Amino acid sequence: xxxxxxxxxxxxxxxxxxxxxxxxxxxxxxxxxxxxxxxxxxxxxxxxxxxxxxxxxxxxxxxxxxxxxxxxxxxxxxxxxxxxxxxxxxxxxxxxxxxxxxxxxxxxxxxxxxxxxxxxxxxxxxxxxxxxxxxxxxxxxxxxxxxxxxxxxxxxxxxxxxxxxxxxxxxxxxxxxxxxxxxxxxxxxxxxxxxxxxxxxxxxxxxxxxxxxxxxxxxxxxxxxxxxxxxxxxxxxxxxxxxxxxxxxxxxxxxxxxxxxxxxxxxxxxxxxxxxxxxxxxxxxxxxxxxxxxxxxxxxxxxxxxxxxxxxxxxxxxxxxxxxxxxxxxxx
Numbered sequence: 001x002x003x004x005x006x007x008x009x010x011x012x013x014x015x016x017x018x019x020x021x022x023x024x025x026x027x028x029x030x031x032x033x034x035x036x037x038x039x040x041x042x043x044x045x046x047x048x049x050x051x052x053x054x055x056x057x058x059x060x061x062x063x064x065x066x067x068x069x070x071x072x073x074x075x076x077x078x079x080x081x082x083x084x085x086x087x088x089x090x091x092x093x094x095x096x097x098x099x100x101x102x103x104x105x106x107x108x109x110x111x112x113x114x115x116x117x118x119x120x121x122x123x124x125x126x127x128x129x130x131x132x133x134x135x136x137x138x139x140x141x142x143x144x145x146x147x148x149x150x151x152x153x154x155x156x157x158x159x160x161x162x163x164x165x166x167x168x169x170x171x172x173x174x175x176x177x178x179x180x181x182x183x184x185x186x187x188x189x190x191x192x193x194x195x196x197x198x199x200x201x202x203x204x205x206x207x208x209x210x211x212x213x214x215x216x217x218x219x220x221x222x223x224x225x226x227x228x229x230x231x232x233x234x235x236x237x238x239x240x241x242x243x244x245x246x247x248x249x250x251x252x253x254x255x256x257x258x259x260x261x262x263x264x265x266x267x268x269x270x271x272x273x274x275x276x277x278x279x280x281x282x283x284x285x286x287x288x289x290x291x292x293x294x295x296x297x298x299x300x301x302x303x304x305x306x307x308x309x310x311x312x313x314x315x316x317x318x319x320x321x322x323x324x325x326x327x328x329x330x331x332x
Contacts, residue, residue, distance in 0.1 A: 023276030152202030
């Protein structure tokens with residue numbers, strides 16, 4: 001079943017893609033976490049200027065090799081102005097983090113933003129991040145579903161594609177990187193993929209985690225005890241792909257560049273029809289240290305060499321593994 005997008009949404013999605021209709025996008029909409037990374041590297045608090053300047057450096061250098069960049073309106077608009085002319089722009093609509101005053105990790109929107117303003121700022125897509133646990137009670141998840149319905153309707157009305165980033169968690173677990181969460185992760189990721197593929201949400205592209213913790217897959221464990229055999233893991237990748245008719249792309253979730261490339265190759269072997277990536281820390285994270293500790297010139301040199309090499313490797317793997325989103329989409 002093809003997904004229907006308006007002509008405007010379709011055209012903007014083309015601007016975010018490479019010549020093969022694959023999304024090779026760079027993510028640097030981090031706010032609180034980037035501030036902490038820069039502060040730790042410099043051994044002093046990071047001010048707003050440092051955050052803005054790092055995003056500008058990443059955008060100016062690395063969008064030459066990426067089909068698009070994801071930025072945030074709070075610190076990222078100056079970076080959007082120095083991106084490569086052929087690189088599309090996604091802008092985040094959600095506030096960083098989540099509400100900690102009650103259970104459920106509820107989202108909130110940036111107060112001075114709207115889909116219209118994102119379009120006026122040059123955005124080709126609205127991006128919205130949602131923490132979601134399929135095993136939370138309906139009293140929590142129905143509120144989240146209604147929230148996405150509102151954002152989806154607003155984005156469609158304004159003619160922009162909506163990218164929804166789904167991040168799994170377990171209300172009863174603090175550590176999503178341990179073996180205990182690895183055992184329940186496939187169920188949580190696959191079922192939320194299925195839920196938010198419903199046309200009622202007006203989502204254009206899903207931004208998804210891989211459905212397993214790859215470091216617990218047999219052959220990838222590096223000293224950890226395996227939670228899944230390779231065949232089990234491949235089955236989960238295929239189930240995730242089969243759970244949606246929407247275009248979907250993978251997020252790097254903080255893993256190394258090397259591990260992310262292995263995940264993409266594994267996904268292809270499993271029969272996953274993913275349509276690209278929105279890759280953040282796996283591309284630029286090691287550049288924080290030279291930028292913050294040694295100065296802007298050192299940071300730019302890292303981006304020009306190691307950062308470029310990371311994207312080159314990613315693009316090479318995407319050319320071999322990703323499928324065009326045009327296989328799944330038609331204009332309404």
